[in-house]
Amino acid sequence: MTTPPPELAVVPPPGCPAHVPSTALTPLYGPPVAEDPHGLYARLRARYGAVAPIELEPGVEAWLVLGYPELLELTRNEQLFSKDSRRWRVPLEGRLRPDSRLLPMTSWRPTLLSLDGAEHQRLRAAVSETLARIDQRQLRETTEAAADALIDSWGPDGTADLIAQYARQLPLLVFTRLLGLPVSAGPRLVELISHFVDSSDKSVPANAEFQAILADLVRSRRERPGADLTSWLLAHPAGMTDEEAVHHLVVILVAGNETTINWTGNTLRLLLTDRRFRATLTGGRLTVSDALEEVLWRDPPTQNFPGRWATSDTVLGGQYISAGDMLVLGLAAANADPSVQSPEGLAGNRAHLAWGAGRHVCPAQHPARLIVETAVETLLHRLPDLQLAVPAHELTWRPSPWSRALTSLPVLYSAFTPPRASVPERSPWSPRPTPSSRFDSIPSAVTSTPRTPDSGTPGRRSWWNSLAGWWCGR
Template sequence: MTTPLPDAGTTPPPGCPMHRGAAAPLFGPAVADDPHGLYARLRAEHGPVAPIELEPGVEAWLVLGYPELLELTRNEQLFSKDSRRWRVPKEGRLAADSRLLPMTSWRPTLLNLDGAEHQRLRAAVADTLARIDHRQLRATTEAAADALIDSWGPDGTADLIAQYARRLPLLVFTQLLGLPAEAGPHLIELISHFVDSSEKSVRANAEFQAILVDLVRSRREEPGADLTSWLLAHDAGLSDEEAVHHLVVILVAGNETTINWTGNTLRLLLTDRRFRNTLAGGRLSVSDALDEVLWRDPPTQNFPGRWATGDTVLGGQYITAGDMLVLGLAGANADPSVHGPDGIGGNRAHLAWGAGRHVCPAQHPARLIVETAVETLLHRLPDLQLAVPAPELAWRPSPWSRALVDLPVLYSAFTPPRPTAPHERPTWTPPPVLPPSSSTPSAATSTGRTRGSARPALRSWWNSLAGWWSGR
């Protein structure tokens, strides 16, 4: 729990682990290769709140304790969402080209505000999402999933990240927002450019924003039965600019986390015998797999953040005013104090959606989309199998998202005869990389990325929203 310090000017004592040299880097291969091991080591060394570096010389705190994370997210008086309080940039210690800027820069959205203004914007978004017809959403998702599966080539191979999980959410979201169905593939292409900072990112940025500005203007004049119209009609009275900002939140942040949740669930079903061997028998369900992923490998593993409004103590650590605290969602989920003797089966007390006033308002439609996507795929391709050994699957090296690079699979309708030797496995041929166009995703989202390579620096502010939805 937190305890305000008696003297607002108190500095950490010389033995405080926050002093430079004791902080562990929250970047590099360790975050991708073995995040669970990293969080366990930090917990063992420092307790529920650990000193970290987000970049060399840029310190922060990673909150790994379950009760400490609840305190962090529920106490706005001590821990604010306003990143303008961060003392590192105030002290001139954040480089102008820092990769942290997209994730920490202040924006006028529900993600960065406290108090009444946050509640006004959150109410508009939450009430708008609550109007979604879940039956129609399931039908829309299933139709989009079927269309993607039908588009795969006749060789019985697919990459479930590039060809399924990465493409499906936007095909659904565009229709929810009131955009025509054919706009989905084009938005996938635009987002892929500015998320991966391609040479077309500036133009893609401008075009993406222009599409949403035009959508808001048209729905202001002629409302329809869609999220954009409902958002504009809400009693909160959002301006056109505020509406565009929050459509970006829904599209980009919702898209990224839905991709990761779908991919991580499919990985679990394809690699864990408990699920693979019992799905047909009905003992464990897709819903069980979804919950386990939210506990073990949530789509957003860490989330920045909160900023201390004054000197205090959290989890036994001295926190100074202006310090940044990172929500360790995956680490807090692994806190031994919250795991009973029967494990986590049937338990949805995880923190993958965040907690407090900023808890994710989109969890119910997000779950329906992912569940429908996974169930449709298993129904269509019931003998789906990995095309590579599970240990060869690589994770993107992000301290924020928990996301696979790819998920290559085979399905028997077109699979060549299996080799007889037990140590052999079928060869996976990557799908062809299509040239970017208005109707196909760019090569940056397909199989062109080198396995295990770092993603390019994220430069667009639109990308700052990626991975934020589950950390609200």
């Protein structure tokens, strides 16, 4: 974000970012990005166009790419815009604090997120082919059974927080099981992930502890492989080192879990607050899948993502980009670009950029979609009269520059409907059976019956104790 080189030298017009002092940069943190991100993006677009100068934390500048075609250019041109954060000028110039909240999300790691070219393709193949081994039918059935057990753990008072008691717990339960982590690790992992995704003041030590847990898991699976994603990743022909495996588990858990949590919460919010959508859904004119797509357009679970780093001085969206500048993918802003909004609406349209684009498009979108769709469908079946417990305008959002996530979603309901399906007989992370295969089965789920607020059901159990008991067959 400096003066262009001689070959690009043009006198910048008034209002160009070249004339904007660093103290006037728009912050991509704090209340504005939490309370009204769409308004923030609209103001930036009106002032600067498709690429806007921003501040990620005091004294740390970057560019936010707001335009749909510009974001496609950014993600598809590896020659000009690299994933390698070691090119970033800010830390190279000593301007990034050792305890910066940005470190967990921007530090270089030996993963598919930080590499280009052949090395990226090697590691992406390992992750994609490992995820492809999940049995989709069994994953759906097990997610539904886990959702039923979670709902059954709620008390008889007819109230619940769909973020704390559902959206934030269900994906983690499934993902920890997929990776081969003990169910008891779940609560701490939720807390650690929240710290560095929200860029809290505890993000750096939380990131270190998170990686230590996964390093222990990798060492264990090297010695004793199992039928889980960690073991399959280590056994892949790509030949990952232990360090590479740990960092890819971080990617799978953080990206997969956080995205799934937010996607679930935002979809439930849409259904509870948008009468038009709820009516068309219950009337059969739209499906839960349609709701999922609308959320990916309106409020994608990841609204901004770091990032790309310019390999040389260039121009993007009419802005001079200097070598080493950081560019943030404005996924939500690009989806709202007026140039791509269709007058027919968003139904059935999957051209959004919620998963990114180019060679680095998210490899876990299919299992994530299956988990979220199952979570929403199960909840609507079990609690058909679900309604918001507070006015919609009182809902608040987490103060994250990266995630679009509610802090809570309080609801009311009158009774439980019994579960639809029984628990699967085998694990969704086990290979598909062959005539000679033998696999351990998953214990039967806790059964439930319809309940009402005055039914005299015992008080609420700890959600984690309930789920741990369900996994262990208690």
